[in-house]
Amino acid sequence: xxxxxxxxxxxxxxxxxxxxxxxxxxxxxxxxxxxxxxxxxxxxxxxxxxxxxxxxxxxxxxxxxxxxxxxxxxxxxxxxxxxxxxxxxxxxxxxxxxxxxxxxxxxxxxxxxxxxxxxxxxxxxxxxxxxxxxxxxxxxxxxxxxxxxxxxxxxxxxxxxxxxxxxxxxxxxxxxxxxxxxxxxxxxxxxxxxxxxxxxxxxxxxxxxxxxxxxxxxxxxxxxxxxxxxxxxxxxxxxxxxxxxxxxxxxxxxxxxx
Amino acid sequence: xxxxxxxxxxxxxxxxxxxxxxxxxxxxxxxxxxxxxxxxxxxxxxxxxxxxxxxxxxxxxxxxxxxxxxxxxxxxxxxxxxxxxxxxxxxxxxxxxxxxxxxxxxxxxxxxxxxxxxxxxxxxxxxxxxxxxxxxxxxxxxxxxxxxxxxxxxxxxxxxxxxxxxxxxxxxxxxxxxxxxxxxxxxxxxxxxxxxxxxxxxxxxxxxxxxxxxxxxxxxxxxxxxxxxxxxxxxxxxxxxxxxxxxxxxxxxxxxxx
DNA sequence: ATACTAGAAAATGTCAGACATTTAAGCAAG
DNA sequence: CTTGCTTAAATGTCTGACATTTTCTAGTAT
Numbered sequence: 323x324x325x326x327x328x329x330x331x332x333x334x335x336x337x338x339x340x341x342x343x344x345x346x347x348x349x350x351x352x353x354x355x356x357x358x359x360x361x362x363x364x365x366x367x368x369x370x371x372x373x374x375x376x377x378x379x380x381x382x383x384x385x386x387x388x389x390x391x392x393x394x395x396x397x398x399x400x401x402x403x404x405x406x407x408x409x410x411x412x413x414x415x416x417x418x419x420x421x422x423x424x425x426x427x428x429x430x431x432x433x434x435x436x437x438x439x440x441x442x443x444x445x446x447x448x449x450x451x452x453x454x455x456x457x458x459x460x461x462x463x464x465x466x467x468x469x470x471x472x473x474x475x476x477x478x479x480x481x482x483x484x485x486x487x488x489x490x491x492x493x494x495x496x497x498x499x500x501x502x503x504x505x506x507x508x509x510x511x512x513x514x515x516x517x518x519x520x521x522x523x524x525x526x527x528x529x530x531x532x533x534x535x536x537x538x539x540x541x542x543x544x545x546x547x548x549x550x551x552x553x554x555x556x557x558x559x560x561x562x563x564x565x566x567x568x569x570x571x572x573x574x575x576x577x578x579x580x
Numbered sequence: 581x582x583x584x585x586x587x588x589x590x591x592x593x594x595x596x597x598x599x600x601x602x603x604x605x606x607x608x609x610x611x612x613x614x615x616x617x618x619x620x621x622x623x624x625x626x627x628x629x630x631x632x633x634x635x636x637x638x639x640x641x642x643x644x645x646x647x648x649x650x651x652x653x654x655x656x657x658x659x660x661x662x663x664x665x666x667x668x669x670x671x672x673x674x675x676x677x678x679x680x681x682x683x684x685x686x687x688x689x690x691x692x693x694x695x696x697x698x699x700x701x702x703x704x705x706x707x708x709x710x711x712x713x714x715x716x717x718x719x720x721x722x723x724x725x726x727x728x729x730x731x732x733x734x735x736x737x738x739x740x741x742x743x744x745x746x747x748x749x750x751x752x753x754x755x756x757x758x759x760x761x762x763x764x765x766x767x768x769x770x771x772x773x774x775x776x777x778x779x780x781x782x783x784x785x786x787x788x789x790x791x792x793x794x795x796x797x798x799x800x801x802x803x804x805x806x807x808x809x810x811x812x813x814x815x816x817x818x819x820x821x822x823x824x825x826x827x828x829x830x831x832x833x834x835x836x837x838x
Numbered sequence: 839a840t841a842c843t844a845g846a847a848a849a850t851g852t853c854a855g856a857c858a859t860t861t862a863a864g865c866a867a868g
Numbered sequence: 869c870t871t872g873c874t875t876a877a878a879t880g881t882c883t884g885a886c887a888t889t890t891t892c893t894a895g896t897a898t
Contacts, residue, residue, distance in 0.1 A: 336851085361878065372853050377879085378639070385643045385669070393879040394861030408666035408757050411643070426753070433754035440698060495684070496691035496761065499665050503754065594880080619849065630882050635850090651850040652890030 337378035340369060344379060345415040348388050348399055349423050359389050359397035386412055402426075408500065416506035422514070430507045431561065435552050437500075438488070442532055442548035443541040445491035453491035457533045460484035464529065468522050478512040484529060488548070491536065511559055525554050595636035598627060602637060603673040606646050606657055607681050617647050617655035644670055660684075666758065674764035680772070688765045689817070693810050695758075696746070700790055700806035701799040703749035711749035715791045718742035722787065726780050736770040742787060746806070749794065769817055783812050 344365075347353055360368070365376045380397065383389045387406040391397045402425065406412060416426065445453070463480030467473040485508065486501035528551045535544035602623075605611055618626070623634045638655065641647045645664040649655045660683065664670060674684065703711070721738030725731040743766065744759035786809045793802035 363878090374852060374854085378852095380879095381636070381639060382643065385640065385667075387668070391879070392861080393859060394877070396861095396878060403753060403756060405753075406666075406668065406757065407754055408664075409643075410645070410664065429753040432752055436698065436702060436752070436755075437695070440694065444694060494691055494694070495661060495663075495687040496665055497694075498661060499663075621849090632881060632883085636881095638850095649850070650890080651888060652848070654849060654890095 335369070335371070337375045337382070340365075340371060340375060341379035341382040342415060342418070345383055345386065345388060345412075346419055348383070349416060349419055349426075350421065351423070353399050355399050355401045357399050359399060361396060382411065385409075386415075408503065410499075410502040413502045413505045417509050419506075422506065422510040427507065427510055428561075430503055431556070431559070433503070434507060435549075435556075438485070438552060439545040439548045441489055441492050441497055442536065442544040444494065444497065445488050446536045446539055446541040446544035448493040449491040449536050449539075450493075453487060454533070454537055456487040456490070457484060457536065460487055461526075461529055461533055465526055468526060469519060474512055478509050481512070482508050488532070488536070511555060514559070521554070521558060525551070525558075528554050593627070593629070595633045595640070598623075598629060598633060599637035599640035600673060600676070603641055603644065603646060603670075604677055606641070607674060607677055607684075608679065609681070611657050613657050613659045615657050617657060619654060640669065643667075644673075666761065668757075668760040671760045671763045675767050677764075680764065680768040685765065685768055688761055689814070691761070692765060693807075693814075696743070696810060697803040697807045699747055699750050699755055700794065700802040702752070702755065703746050704794045704797055704799040704802035706751040707749040707794050707797075708751075711745060712791070712795055714745040714748070715742060715794065718745055719784075719787055719791055723784055726784060727777060732770055736767050739770070740766050746790070746794070769813060772817070779812070779816060783809070783816075786812050 353359060362373055362376050362380070365371070365380075366373050369376070380389065380391065384391055385406075386409045387400055387404050389397050390400050407426070407430070416423065449457075460480045460483040464477055464484065467477040467480065470477075482505050485504045489501035489504075490498045492498065528547065531547040532544060532551055535541075535547050611617060620631055620634050620638070623629070623638075624631050627634070638647065638649065642649055643664075644667045645658055645662050647655050648658050665684070665688070674681065707715075718738045718741040722735055722742065725735040725738065728735075740763050743762045747759035747762075748756045750756065786805065789805040790802060790809055793799075793805050
């Protein structure tokens with residue numbers, strides 16, 4: 323896949339911006355897994371950048387698992403399963419994408435569906451006053467910016483902050499790091515769903531119930547409330563069909579036990 | 581914190597090795613969060629390396645969230661909460677550590693305790709023939725190398741492979757990526773517990789039960805079996821006290837619902 | 839004395855060019 | 869057909885210079 327003229331860059335760009343352009347080229351499917359990636363010198367020519375800058379950008383892509391490089395052989399795009407979806411840098415790159423990567427969005431949402439209710443349960447067990455303050459600030463921010471299309475970005479940021487505060491309230495460093503995954507998922511939601519007023523009102527109410535359950539230290543209630551927030555989200559994304567099955571934690575029928 | 585003479589490097593080291601040495605210096609507490617990190621030129625002198633190589637190594641630490649850099653001000657170690665624990669590179673760095681980072685090990689184990697039973701449940705719903713083959717190979721590897729102190733590393737690798745296979749069998753890319761967390765946790769276990777023969781036998785049996793439950797597509801059984809593997813692990817690590825409470829998924833008593 | 843400004847110093851960021859190393863392909867001799 | 873040499877192509881590294889950002893300090897005007 324040659325460098326198309328779609329990829330442009332301001333003349334005074336730094337390595338971070340170039341990395342962003344290239345990463346989004348991969349995330350948007352311009353280069354696909356298995357494809358060869360342009361050589362350093364071609365990138366230098368195309369973007370009128372020094373080799374040093376190009377190499378720094380490629381180092382970022384490498385550390386995110388997007389490409390693999392080998393002296394003498396070149397660079398190529400790695401399989402999706404090797405991408406470091408939990409690298410915070412990836413969240414930034416995914417967030418600015420004009421059209422989100424469909425498979426990744428499904429995978430991330432499926433993960434949230436399976437994990438977030440449990441995280442809410444942990445949060446109800448561990449949250450302290452600071453966590454509750456964060457949740458409250460985020461919820462108020464969502465409420466203030468609700469319904470105004472010109473403030474939808476702001477609304478999305480508060481939405482992200484709310485969910486990140488839940489992960490953080492688990493008081494576990496690993497779960498907390500996972501909060502970075504939320505941004506691309508939620509931004510895509512805001513941009514691609516027609517928020518009807520009553521849907522928004524309903525969403526806010528469901529968020530509020532999660533916060534209340536955490537405040538009252540009711541783990542099971544928090545779990546169910548978090549599942550219902552995601553159910554609402556699934557509806558807004560048009561994924562409602564199988565969402566309800568996965569988010570409920572009703573024991574499945576099964577054969578004879580061991 | 582000056583550069584002590586503890587930090588040495590073979591004369592023909594590349595950026596990756598230097599990054600490893602420096603990262604382990606941070607992970608082992610030689611430099612603590614908030615501390616200033618040595619300047620580029622000091623590192624060049626100390627390790628007899630070019631500035632380019634030093635900069636590449638520092639870029640790795642930056643992308644892992646271990647340090648923060650700013651033109652004119654220098655570099656310093658970031659707070660533990662900002663470290664990218666889910667970066668696969670971090671797992672490599674943590675694994676080779678002579679003495680594991682106690683807090684990180686606790687955090688990672690607590691995460692596994694809360695997540696892995698659920699992942700096993702997902703695996704029981706989604707595993708295919710290839711996943712089962714991976715689980716079986718890993719279990720056989722564990723069994724073959726059991727009890728022989730000279731093959732404890734091999735045993736640990738198969739142990740890692742078994743648990744990674746569970747995450748992978750969830751058939752979700754995010755959970756799959758999280759399998760990288762397992763290595764440092766399991767290696768630390770092997771190195772710091774006196775494996776008595778009966779404990780090992782018991783551990784193997786518990787692993788086998790997880791695999792059987794996944795094979796038979798029994799999610800609830802798989803969840804419980806995975807919790808019991810972790811319970812065994814907690815005993816071997818000397819953390820057994822509160823482990824059983826967290827891994828069981830018995831509903832907690834709670835106040836009035838919303 | 840105090841506040842503002844200019845300049846120097848220190849640190850990281852970038853550039854340019856040369857050279858080193860790794861890999862793959864082609865070609866020729868056996 | 870195989871082996872080994874040569875060449876080309878790509879990434880990796882080194883060196884030295886310069887650019888930029890930030891902080892500290894000294895000096896000056898009010």
